[in-house]
Amino acid sequence: MKTIELAEGIYWVGAIDWLTRDFHGYSTNRGTTYNAYLIIDEKITLIDTVKQAYRSEMMHRIRNIIDPKKIDYIVVNHVEMDHSGGLPDTIAEIEPEKIICSKMGKKALLQHFHREDWPYHEITTGEEIKIGKRTLSFMETRMLHWPDSMFCYVKEDALLFSNDAFGEHLATSERFDDEVSPSILQHETTKYYANILTLYSPQVKKLLAQVTEMNLPIKTIAPDHGVIWRTNPNKIIQDYARWSNYESNGRAIIVYDTMWQSTKLMAKAVAEGLQEGGVEYTMFDLSVNHRSDVMTAALEASAMVFGSPTLNNGMLPRMVDFLYYMKGLRPANKVVACFGSYGWSGEAVKQMNDILKDLKMTFCHPGLRVPYVPTHANLHECVELGRTVAKTTKDFLSGEPVESVL
Numbered sequence: 001m002k003t004i005e006l007a008e009g010i011y012w013v014g015a016i017d018w019l020t021r022d023f024h025g026y027s028t029n030r031g032t033t034y035n036a037y038l039i040i041d042e043k044i045t046l047i048d049t050v051k052q053a054y055r056s057e058m059m060h061r062i063r064n065i066i067d068p069k070k071i072d073y074i075v076v077n078h079v080e081m082d083h084s085g086g087l088p089d090t091i092a093e094i095e096p097e098k099i100i101c102s103k104m105g106k107k108a109l110l111q112h113f114h115r116e117d118w119p120y121h122e123i124t125t126g127e128e129i130k131i132g133k134r135t136l137s138f139m140e141t142r143m144l145h146w147p148d149s150m151f152c153y154v155k156e157d158a159l160l161f162s163n164d165a166f167g168e169h170l171a172t173s174e175r176f177d178d179e180v181s182p183s184i185l186q187h188e189t190t191k192y193y194a195n196i197l198t199l200y201s202p203q204v205k206k207l208l209a210q211v212t213e214m215n216l217p218i219k220t221i222a223p224d225h226g227v228i229w230r231t232n233p234n235k236i237i238q239d240y241a242r243w244s245n246y247e248s249n250g251r252a253i254i255v256y257d258t259m260w261q262s263t264k265l266m267a268k269a270v271a272e273g274l275q276e277g278g279v280e281y282t283m284f285d286l287s288v289n290h291r292s293d294v295m296t297a298a299l300e301a302s303a304m305v306f307g308s309p310t311l312n313n314g315m316l317p318r319m320v321d322f323l324y325y326m327k328g329l330r331p332a333n334k335v336v337a338c339f340g341s342y343g344w345s346g347e348a349v350k351q352m353n354d355i356l357k358d359l360k361m362t363f364c365h366p367g368l369r370v371p372y373v374p375t376h377a378n379l380h381e382c383v384e385l386g387r388t389v390a391k392t393t394k395d396f397l398s399g400e401p402v403e404s405v406l
Helices: 052-063 087-094 103-113 182-214 233-244 262-276 291-300 317-329 348-358 376-398
Strands: 004-007 010-012 015-017 032-034 037-039 045-047 073-075 098-102 120-123 128-130 135-140 150-154 159-161 220-222 252-256 281-285 303-307 335-342 368-371
Touching (some): 004 220, 052 087, 098 103, 098 135, 182 291, 182 317, 220 233, 252 262, 252 291, 252 317, 262 281, 262 303, 262 368, 262 376, 281 291, 303 376, 317 348, 335 376, 368 376
Parallel strands (some): 073 098, 159 220, 252 281, 252 303, 303 335, 335 368
Antiparallel strands (some): 004 010, 010 037, 015 032, 037 045, 135 150, 150 159
C-alpha cells in the first residue's frame, strides 16, 4: 500500500468512503473521507480515528508504516462518531499512554463510550506537548461545530490539524488540493460550509481573528474530511472569512414548489423581473433539487425569493422542509420576498414570511398571493415583484439604507 506523507514523518492514515450519499440530511453525492494522521517521533501520535466501519482500513494503513502497538498518544480533536466510532477498538488494540482531548472532549467521550478507565489527558488553549523533535500546540474551537472541537498545530511543520473546519465531503483517490479539480473543490467546500457551519459563522469569524492575532504560519491544513491543503491553504481561510462575514455575490435564488403549475408560472415571471432589473438568478424547483444543494446557493446569494401554493392551510411539505432546514442554519444579510397561488385560504405566503422574520431578513415586499391560475395582469405583478427584489438588492449591496417592509 502506498504511504501518503504530508511532511517528513507525518502520514495520512484515513479511510475513503465512496458509498455515503447522506450526512444528516445533507446530500454527499461525491462520498467523503474520514481523515486520520500518524506522526512518527519519540512519542508516536495518532491524530483522530475514523468511522467504526472503516477502522480496519485505517489500521491497515498504520501497519504499513509501523506496528500500531508502538503508538503512544491518540489526539481526539472531535468526538463525533464519524471520527471517534473506531476509537474504542483502537484504544483496546493500541493501549496508548495518553488520550489527548479538550475538557469538553473528555466529557463527550465519557458520554459516548462510558469509559472512566481510559488514560485521558485534558488540554486547554495554548497548551503544548513535546513529542520529540516536534511540539503539538492546542486550541479549543468550541462549537466548530461541537463543544468538544479543537485544533492541533505542529509548530515545526506549520501544519494545522483542523478537525471538521476547512474540509469537504469528497471521496477521491487524490489527497491534496492541487490534485483535485479546482471547480469541484470549490463547490464541495462551499456546500460543506453552507450545510454544516453557516450557523456557527460568528464563532468562525472570532476564531479567524484569533489565528490572525497569533500570527501562526500555516503551510498545510489537514482537515478530518476531504483533501489536505498544501498548495494554497490561504484560499480556504479567505473563503471562510467571506462566508463568516455573510458576504454575498449579487445573485438571487428563486426557490419554489408547485401543485398545478400556477406557482411555477409566477416563479418564471419573478425571474423575468429580476433579469430586467439587472440581477442574475438561479431557480430551484424543490421537487427536483435537494435541500442541501439549494442551501449551497443560498450561502452566497444576495436575495432569496420563495414560492409555494397553499395546501391544507399551509405550505407544500417540501417548502416546509427546506425553510426549517435553512432556519436551523441561520443565514443572514439577505433581501427576501414570498409569493404563491392558492384556492380558498392562502396561508402559505404568511407562513413563509413568518419563518423568514425569525431570521431577521430584509423584506422588500409583503408577499404576493394569486387565486388559482394567474392572469396576465397577475403575472405582470410577479414581474414587478422581481424588479422590486432586484432594485432592493442593488441598494442593499451599495450600502444604501434599506428598511424591511415587514
